[in-house]
Amino acid sequence: MPELPEVEVVRRGLVRWVVGSRLGAVEVLHPRPVRRHLAGPADLAARLQGAVAVDAVRRGKYLWLQLDSDEALLVHLGMSGQLLVQPLDAPAERHLRVRVGLDGERELRFVDQRMFGGLAVVPLEPTADGLPAGTGGAGTPSAAALPHQVAHIARDPLDPYLDVEAWQRRLRRRRTGVKRALLDQTLLSGIGNIYADEALWRARLHYARPTDTLTRATAVGLLEHVRAVLGEALLQGGTSFDALYVDVNGRSGWFDRSLAVYGQAGRPCPRCAALVRREPFMNRSSFTCPTCQPPPRRARW
DNA sequence: TATCTGACCTGCGCGC
DNA sequence: TGCGCGCAGGTCAGAT
Numbered sequence: 001m002p003e004l005p006e007v008e009v010v011r012r013g014l015v016r017w018v019v020g021s022r023l024g025a026v027e028v029l030h031p032r033p034v035r036r037h038l039a040g041p042a043d044l045a046a047r048l049q050g051a052v053a054v055d056a057v058r059r060g061k062y063l064w065l066q067l068d069s070d071e072a073l074l075v076h077l078g079m080s081g082q083l084l085v086q087p088l089d090a091p092a093e094r095h096l097r098v099r100v101g102l103d104g105e106r107e108l109r110f111v112d113q114r115m116f117g118g119l120a121v122v123p124l125e126p127t128a129d130g131l132p133a134g135t136g137g138a139g140t141p142s143a144a145a146l147p148h149q150v151a152h153i154a155r156d157p158l159d160p161y162l163d164v165e166a167w168q169r170r171l172r173r174r175r176t177g178v179k180r181a182l183l184d185q186t187l188l189s190g191i192g193n194i195y196a197d198e199a200l201w202r203a204r205l206h207y208a209r210p211t212d213t214l215t216r217a218t219a220v221g222l223l224e225h226v227r228a229v230l231g232e233a234l235l236q237g238g239t240s241f242d243a244l245y246v247d248v249n250g251r252s253g254w255f256d257r258s259l260a261v262y263g264q265a266g267r268p269c270p271r272c273a274a275l276v277r278r279e280p281f282m283n284r285s286s287f288t289c290p291t292c293q294p295p296p297r298r299a300r301w
Numbered sequence: 302t303a304t305c306t307g308a309c310c311t312g313c314g315c316g317c
Numbered sequence: 318t319g320c321g322c323g324c325a326g327g328t329c330a331g332a333t
Contacts, residue, residue, distance in 0.1 A: 001327080002327090003327095032309095061328095076328080079326055079327060080325095080326095095311085112310095114326090116310065174303085176303090176304065180305090192326075282305090282326090284326055
């Protein structure tokens, strides 16, 4: 599933293969992925056609292609979205939803099986703090502008402008469980179920540990574990369990081979050999080591 | 205001 | 073989 490392791999692919290109004809093959472009598919196509992509920017799991028209093509991959750069004559993918011409030679394709993701053309607004909005170009800070649809999304763990002290104070003021807080994109963005479980295992924290019982040192240590696991995943091209996550050239990542607990129920913990446990959590699953991550006496789910 | 829950969506694996 | 069900999970609207 696309979390921060997977989206960053896609963003880097866009920088290499799409930035600098002039967008051509747009074909919307299913209305759902463009549902957030309220003016409709025809308006989306009209705004894209002829524009030049000048940068690819990411904040958390949100991604946008900045256009020379002072607008942006905002993309969220949802659970199964893919952005592929393909030759014009490449066969259509089974779940191809939108195609956008590139320089009359190639196509940018949005493929999405489950259609939780989507595209919209939106205006850019100055950031509230006047700082770069996220990661752009070759991993450098972006322009200080972002779509208002992303304004409520917090900075991510790999963002150099993340205010760690402010984050740990907000985290510890919350009255919830630590995993629920890690998944809250308005507190810290980019983390999904996979990397939340991996970071909590590294930090030896149970997912139901109340955030208001964390010390400053524990909170900051957890952030370091989050950064480490995201960084390692990025180096390996992200996590691919199946064909649902690939980069813009259709290649899968390798980090699933390095997962300690996520998806490892019944297998030995790499640290203590106790059997990893899977438990229902927020209509999904949490994977923990029962020895390294004992449940807290007072739990918040 | 803060926190929590359920709906959205499709394909796959499993049990019957 | 075919059917029904559960599961995967990011986001957001609505409920508490």
